[in-house]
Amino acid sequence: MKKFISGLILLLLLxxxxxxxxxxxxFGVKGGYSMSLQYGITPEDNEYTVETFWRHAAAxxxxxxxxxxxxxSMQQEFLYVMKGSRQDIGIPDQLVNTYVxxxxxxxxxxxxxxxxxxxxxxxxxxxxxxxxLSILLNGKVQLEGTxxxxxxxxxxxxxDEIKGLDIFDYSFLYGLGVEFPFMDRDWFFxxxxxxxxxxxxxxxxxxxxxxxxxxxxxxxxxxxYL
Numbered sequence: 337m338k339k340f341i342s343g344l345i346l347l348l349l350l351x352x353x354x355x356x357x358x359x360x361x362x363f364g365v366k367g368g369y370s371m372s373l374q375y376g377i378t379p380e381d382n383e384y385t386v387e388t389f390w391r392h393a394a395a396x397x398x399x400x401x402x403x404x405x406x407x408x409s410m411q412q413e414f415l416y417v418m419k420g421s422r423q424d425i426g427i428p429d430q431l432v433n434t435y436v437x438x439x440x441x442x443x444x445x446x447x448x449x450x451x452x453x454x455x456x457x458x459x460x461x462x463x464x465x466x467x468x469l470s471i472l473l474n475g476k477v478q479l480e481g482t483x484x485x486x487x488x489x490x491x492x493x494x495x496d497e498i499k500g501l502d503i504f505d506y507s508f509l510y511g512l513g514v515e516f517p518f519m520d521r522d523w524f525f526x527x528x529x530x531x532x533x534x535x536x537x538x539x540x541x542x543x544x545x546x547x548x549x550x551x552x553x554x555x556x557x558x559x560x561y562l
Contacts, residue, residue, distance in 0.1 A: 360403040366526070366559025367396025374421035374438065374538070374549035385426040391439065393418035395555045401450070411448040416441070417470070419551050425481075434481035438538055440498065440551075442470040446509060460515040468530060470505040470551075474498075477539050498539055505551060506533045522561040529554055 372391040397415035404410060420438040446468035453461045475498030482489050513526035532551035540547055 362401040362561045364399045364401065364559050364561040366399060366557045367394065368555055368557030370395040370418055371554040372419040372421060373552045375552055376547065376549045387424040389422035389424070391418070391420040391422060395557065407452045409450045411450055413446040413448065415444040415446065417444050417553065419553055432481065432483045434479055434541070436540070437478040440475035440501070441473045442505065443473055445469045448509070458517055462513050462515070464513065464528065465510040468507045468509055470507060472501060472503045472505070475501060479541055494541060502534055502536055505536065507531060507551065508533065524559050526557050526559065
């Protein structure tokens with residue numbers, strides 16, 4: 337995987353100058369910080385108490401920008417994104433408390449429209465919107481907690497690869513960014529919010545029903561056009 341990405345970046349470097357001069361197409365790379373969460377609908381008669389926490393991780397990859405007009409362009413991206421969540425789940429009536437860690441990693445193919453809002457000296461402020469297809473690469477679930485039995489606290493732990501999860505996840509995205517020149521290159525800093533359409537059946541403790549959750553992701557990325 338690393339060799340493939342390194343080779344692809346080298347190929348983009350070789351092609352970017354000639355293609356940019358002829359067509360205006362621009363190639364770039366980006367990487368940054370990813371904050372992921374998973375959310376679901378809680379039934380009125382739900383006996384569980386749930387508190388959700390972020391997964392703090394990383395995202396990055398390659399992109400190609402195709403100009404449409406002076407103000408509008410389309411961008412195709414090829415990204416590796418780390419998603420998931422942390423869930424603190426309790427069953428008060430049964431004196432059960434469980435901390436669940438979901439780590440799921442995707443290869444994403446966002447298609448994004450970029451619109452230049454305004455220019456401020458050498459800085460360009462733009463907005464983005466679009467959709468993305470996420471392809472599941474791997475995932476892991478970890479559970480640990482306590483349960484009270486006959487007045488005694490019993491600890492348990494469980495860890496396994498996530499199996500049976502939907503391989504495809506579809507999402508809507510939008511965001512803001514700024515482009516600026518630095519060291520003879522065009523750089524950008526971008527914020528993006530991605531919200532999943534699919535309800536994923538996330539595994540829980542063996543023998544228990546899965547949790548219906550959807551992905552939600554915030555990224556803050558620094559990038560450069562080659």
